[in-house]
Amino acid sequence: MSEQTNHFKVAIIGSGPAGLTAAIYTARANLNPVVFEGLQPGGQLTITTEVENFPGFEHGIQGPELMDIMRKQAHRFGAQSIYKDITEVDFSKRPFKLKSYDEEYYADAVIISTGASARLLGLESEAKYMGYGVSACATCDGFFFKGLKVIVVGGGDTAMEEANFLTKFASEVIIVHRRDEFRASKIMLDRAKKNPKIKFVTNKVIKEVLGVEEGGKKRMTGVLLEDTKDHSVTQLDADGLFIAIGHKPNTELFKNYLEMDETGYLIVKPGSTYTNVEGVFAAGDVADKKYRQAITAAGTGCMAALDAERWLEAQE
Numbered sequence: 417m418s419e420q421t422n423h424f425k426v427a428i429i430g431s432g433p434a435g436l437t438a439a440i441y442t443a444r445a446n447l448n449p450v451v452f453e454g455l456q457p458g459g460q461l462t463i464t465t466e467v468e469n470f471p472g473f474e475h476g477i478q479g480p481e482l483m484d485i486m487r488k489q490a491h492r493f494g495a496q497s498i499y500k501d502i503t504e505v506d507f508s509k510r511p512f513k514l515k516s517y518d519e520e521y522y523a524d525a526v527i528i529s530t531g532a533s534a535r536l537l538g539l540e541s542e543a544k545y546m547g548y549g550v551s552a553c554a555t556c557d558g559f560f561f562k563g564l565k566v567i568v569v570g571g572g573d574t575a576m577e578e579a580n581f582l583t584k585f586a587s588e589v590i591i592v593h594r595r596d597e598f599r600a601s602k603i604m605l606d607r608a609k610k611n612p613k614i615k616f617v618t619n620k621v622i623k624e625v626l627g628v629e630e631g632g633k634k635r636m637t638g639v640l641l642e643d644t645k646d647h648s649v650t651q652l653d654a655d656g657l658f659i660a661i662g663h664k665p666n667t668e669l670f671k672n673y674l675e676m677d678e679t680g681y682l683i684v685k686p687g688s689t690y691t692n693v694e695g696v697f698a699a700g701d702v703a704d705k706k707y708r709q710a711i712t713a714a715g716t717g718c719m720a721a722l723d724a725e726r727w728l729e730a731q732e
């Protein structure tokens with residue numbers, strides 16, 4: 417392909433709710449956007465099952481189906497998807513340059529919506545039961561665990577916050593942590609310790625997620641814990657497992673150009689999606705460590721599209 421055909425008015429990096437919403441808006445504004453879908457087309461919601469809090473779906477919707485609909489909606493207005501990862505960018509001059517493993521692309525404006533990946537344990541059994549008892553988001557899935565027993569793994573503020581939140585639904589919350597000291601702030605830890613529904617299991621790591629398959633349906637039933645000192649293995653039965661060991665914003669690629677906070681989240685000008693490079697906008701979890709929801713990602717995706725459209729107009 418020539419440079420000519422690889423030159424887009426708007427390039428969107430990432431195809432989660434933020435990227436695909438930005439694609440719907442920029443496509444409807446006749447900006448013929450391209451969406452680089454990356455290694456996880458459809459983003460994080462493709463690894464979950466029921467989504468009950470995205471407005472417009474009275475009875476909920478499966479995550480992968482929701483993302484499929486969003487993509488089709490964007491394509492209907494002329495957005496195109498390229499199923500590649502962007503491996504390098506050059507934001508030092510315009511048009512901006514984006515590179516995949518085999519090609520170079522140019523864009524007048526770029527919307528970054530590469531998300532923030534939940535850090536996971538990396539177990540095969542964790543992946544098997546993801547969405548079937550295993551979750552990386554208490555706000556999203558806590559509701560499904562009314563009256564049930566759940567485990568939260570982690571020792572930082574997020575783990576304490578998620579554990580406290582889950583006590584609104586669960587009958588019992590067990591925090592499993594690999595050490596007996598916690599990274600969490602004193603105030604968050606004290607709050608969790610005072611909560612009668614929360615128990616702590618320390619010096620243990622999760623070795624395996626256990627589960628059953630009944631009538632074609634699978635669900636997790638517990639975990640195997642390994643003691644970090646004597647390596648003994650015990651079983652802990654539970655209906656849910658929330659992984660709360662942090663998130664990693666996918667921003668490595670932009671570190672030479674864009675301002676980030678100390679944990680790598682992109683910094684946008686307050687009330688907008690403008691980054692420090694004119695013509696480069698950021699939307700969704702990549703610039704949001706606070707809310708991290710599909711609807712907030714979609715909302716800022718819309719904002720980024722409108723910001724990009726107005727910015728491009730002002731360049732003409």
Ligand code: FAD
Nearest residue numbers: 430431432434454456459460502531556700701708709710
């Ligand atoms: P993401 O969805 O993370 O998408 C990022 C995209 O960027 C992906 O398409 C990826 O392929 C792409 N990408 C990354 N790097 C590159 C690159 N270099 N080049 C090209 N593409 C790249 N939220 C809710 O509101 N309700 C729920 O019920 C809910 N359930 C959840 C369940 C689970 C298990 C998880 C993990 C999250 C859940 N969330 C839920 C949170 C929600 O999924 C996120 O807040 C939302 O997906 C963030 O959207 P995003 O568009 O910012 O990024």
